[in-house]
Amino acid sequence: MWLRLYVGVIMVLITLPILVLIPLSFSSQITFTFPPPSYSTKWYTAFFENSQWMDGLWRSLTVAVLTAIVSTIIGTMASMAVQRLEFPGKKIFTNLIVAPMVIPVVVVGIAMYHTFSVYKLTNTITGLVLAHSILAIPMVFVTISASLKGIDRNLELAALSLGSTPIGVFFKVTLPLIKSAMMASALFAFITSLDEVVVSIFIAGASTKTLPIVMWENMRTQVDPTIAAASTLLIVGTILLFSLQGLSRTGQKTDPK
């Protein structure tokens, strides 16, 4: 009983701070007084009418979509290799692929900044996608590997023994079975890219500022409630994506295994 109460209080304490921004984004004041004395939607108007914010948003979405595609393909290939092939050094391969999850992001950031400036990739969308995908591939790899481990190998074996080619088996049997895991990992990759600040601080230039970079610069200089509006949009977007993913998960469960 006490445990439930205690955890209940903690859960409220974890969730509430994030929700504080929502009423503030509707404030009529330029200061962050809580609760706002009166309400208006002017910060949303400011957000949608300011090219700096809107450009950042579109750029972020573009980079995030491209990152999701690249990292889902490469991450899936890596997990297929680990789960379905025999080769020496499998453990090292796995470690090399998942390492970006734990290598301090700043180190990744300066390393890429260093290399990318040589190849003129800083201040480009390509550079951002390459950098973000390195951070997203581990998520895809972990998600797809779990799914590949979970599916019934016999289905693939049956298809093989019936004369299908390995490639045919992949596209006709394996791929449909891991489809929802691929969707989920594409989503993880998308969100990872959408929220990436540290590496982007180094790689994004004046003309390739992503939304987090615009937010970051605003937080450090002229904090005005437009940022609360931007944050609220991100919170709502994340919750929507999260529940969509939850729905597809539950839909998947009803499928026969």
Next chain:
Amino acid sequence: MSTKVNTEAPVPGMVPPLNRFVQIPGLKWLLLLVPLVYTAILLYYSMASVLKLSVYDDKGFTMQYLQQVFTEPLYLKVLWNTLKTSFIVMLVTLVISYPIAYLLVVMESERWKKVVLSLVMITLWISLLVRTFTWTVILQDQGIINKLLLSTGLISEPMKLMYNTTGVVIGMTHILIPYMVLSLYSVMEGIDRRLVQAAQGMGARPWKAFAQIFLPLSLPGVMSGSLIVFVLGIGYFVTPALLGGQGNMMISKLIQENIQMTLNWSMASAISVVLLVTTLILLGLAAWVARLSPLLKGEK
């Protein structure tokens, strides 16, 4: 892992399926090499070339920069502050997360379990920048906490909650809780709770059964969760940069300042080496703890 696939091959006498798959040599190389080359070039080559700068400058090999990291008071202060802050964050996160993970394991209602897990996961997915920013709004001098305390008369002037270690600890704890909860939960889930029931059946009080049976069995989770949170903590950039002040700078910020303000690549590289090596040692330790744990070893 690989041998497992083989043993699972069912129908005896059938063509071993893996061989069929490997029959196309190109496919094998494609699956292996594309991800490997991609990460190797983008990440490991870049890291190697930047880390080389820590021991090589225009004059050739030198230990000067690494030596500086461990002798100059400024750098030592940052190192100490990073370790101290991460350690406090680790402890606070552990204390907060343990009951959450425990409740997740003992809770019977699947529905409530899902609610708690979803809340933990949603906070994990909401933008890091947004989560940090919200704390700047809450913790500032005219923020919600200070206003509340002032109006109740508990304090007569605003408390300094931001631009110091307090602010960084609060923000980072909030952000790292999901990692701790998930680490603890994954180990606790594997604990055979019949052991606790047996202890109670033989007359142990619930509290004693918990302390003598469940708690020790959950220690591998405590260890690996703490190490992971500590590792993530020492590498954090955004939260300390926004909630901390000049007096409690952390390693990541120091690296960034060396690159973007003073253009001192060698120094930034030397600090990165220290950060990276510390991270790797701690992760090795975490992997070792996980391997020692009979629960994780016996993973299906």
